[in-house]
Amino acid sequence: MYKLIRSFFFLFDPEKVHYFAMSMFRILCSFAPTRKILAAAFKPSASNLATEQWGICFPNPVGLAAGFDKNAKYLRELEVMGFGAVEIGTVTPLAQPGNDKPRLFRLVKDKAIINRMGFNNEGVKEVVKRLEAWRSKRRQSPMIIGGNIGKNKVTPNENAWKDYEICFNELFDYVDYFVVNVSSPNTPGLRELQEKDSLRKILSHLQTLRAERLKLSGSTIQKPILLKIAPDLTESQLDDVIDLAKEIQLDGLVATNTTISRDNLSPESQEKAKETGGLSGLPLKQKSTEFVRHIYEKTNAGIPVIASGGIFTAADAKEKLNAGASLVQVWTSFIYEGPAVAKKICNGL
Numbered sequence: 001m002y003k004l005i006r007s008f009f010f011l012f013d014p015e016k017v018h019y020f021a022m023s024m025f026r027i028l029c030s031f032a033p034t035r036k037i038l039a040a041a042f043k044p045s046a047s048n049l050a051t052e053q054w055g056i057c058f059p060n061p062v063g064l065a066a067g068f069d070k071n072a073k074y075l076r077e078l079e080v081m082g083f084g085a086v087e088i089g090t091v092t093p094l095a096q097p098g099n100d101k102p103r104l105f106r107l108v109k110d111k112a113i114i115n116r117m118g119f120n121n122e123g124v125k126e127v128v129k130r131l132e133a134w135r136s137k138r139r140q141s142p143m144i145i146g147g148n149i150g151k152n153k154v155t156p157n158e159n160a161w162k163d164y165e166i167c168f169n170e171l172f173d174y175v176d177y178f179v180v181n182v183s184s185p186n187t188p189g190l191r192e193l194q195e196k197d198s199l200r201k202i203l204s205h206l207q208t209l210r211a212e213r214l215k216l217s218g219s220t221i222q223k224p225i226l227l228k229i230a231p232d233l234t235e236s237q238l239d240d241v242i243d244l245a246k247e248i249q250l251d252g253l254v255a256t257n258t259t260i261s262r263d264n265l266s267p268e269s270q271e272k273a274k275e276t277g278g279l280s281g282l283p284l285k286q287k288s289t290e291f292v293r294h295i296y297e298k299t300n301a302g303i304p305v306i307a308s309g310g311i312f313t314a315a316d317a318k319e320k321l322n323a324g325a326s327l328v329q330v331w332t333s334f335i336y337e338g339p340a341v342a343k344k345i346c347n348g349l
């Protein structure tokens with residue numbers, strides 16, 4: 001059924017289709033009876049999928065990766081689709097339009113996407129308003145919400161830590177965990193922040209802020225801080241990140257973001273492959289699994305990893321979990337496999 005809908009959707013501009021499809025789904029979910037029918041249809045039937053990590057109970061290990069619901073607009077719809085977690089963002093302090101359109105391209109033959117969105121988002125204050133409303137209406141929702149934070153394009157790298165601080169403080173009461181994104185290829189210079197000293201500055205600062213907030217509030221609820229890394233790091237750069245993560249006792253890593261590599265693409269994709277941006281989907285699968293395995297082995301399973309990159313099926317998810325991941329996320333497979341992707345993966349685990 002989804003294949004049929006997909007072939008229709010694929011006739012149109014990918015970004016327009018994304019918002020159109022989610023708006024349609026939202027209309028269906030706005031009526032309680034249809035919402036209940038959809039929730040029942042998308043609910044994973046497998047039991048015992050709940051996974052505890054950092055003291056947080058994820059109803060299932062399959063999350064939606066950052067960039068799909070940048071502005072926290074579709075939480076109810078994504079909950080209906082059976083995701084155990086949704087990582088909202090990347091959110092920046094100020095709203096920004098992102099790069100010029102078109103900026104999203106399908107490489108159908110390779111089950112891949114190239115995007116150069118450039119952190120288009122409505123800014124952290126708008127996102128907080130939505131999360132506040134969500135939290136007050138849906139106190140019982142078991143779906144976990146991660147906050148993926150970044151810097152504005154106009155902020156120079158030496159002041160980047162301030163942008164991360166603003167987003168961290170604003171989102172603190174509304175998300176269950178944080179992901180510091182310094183690995184998107186679409187904000188000029190951002191990935192330079194993956195260098196050890198820049199990372200130490202940003203991450204240690206957030207850890208200090210967290211400690212202060214917890215002390216003030218007397219709360220014991222830790223908000224884990226994770227770092228999302230690029231699959232284009234060299235082995236020695238990756239080892240630097242791992243050393244730092246151990247040194248500052250970082251809570252976890254998200255491996256990986258999209259890649260700037262265009263290796264292993266089919267001849268049919270060569271034209272689209274010329275588009276600049278990050279490549280995601282099936283061509284990224286192996287590299288991101290290698291990163292997960294390397295982190296797991298180098299740290300003796302000491303740092304939890306959320307795996308992201310080319311997960312389409314339960315077998316792909318198992319591959320990541322066997323390589324050492326604690327949780328998995330999907331993005332590109334949502335486009336190719338449809339809204340039942342979380343259910344399908346969960347049921348096969």
Ligand SMILES: Cc1cc2nc3c(=O)[nH]c(=O)nc-3n(C[C@H](O)[C@H](O)[C@H](O)COP(=O)(O)O)c2cc1C
Nearest residue numbers: 065066067090115257280281308309310330331332
């Ligand atoms: C259109 C698009 C937008 C994305 N935006 C973000 C983003 O804002 N922040 C981020 O950390 N990752 C972003 N990503 C990367 C995904 O979260 C994910 O890490 C990556 O696509 C690899 O997973 P996949 O192969 O399952 O798609 C984006 C990916 C796509 C395809």
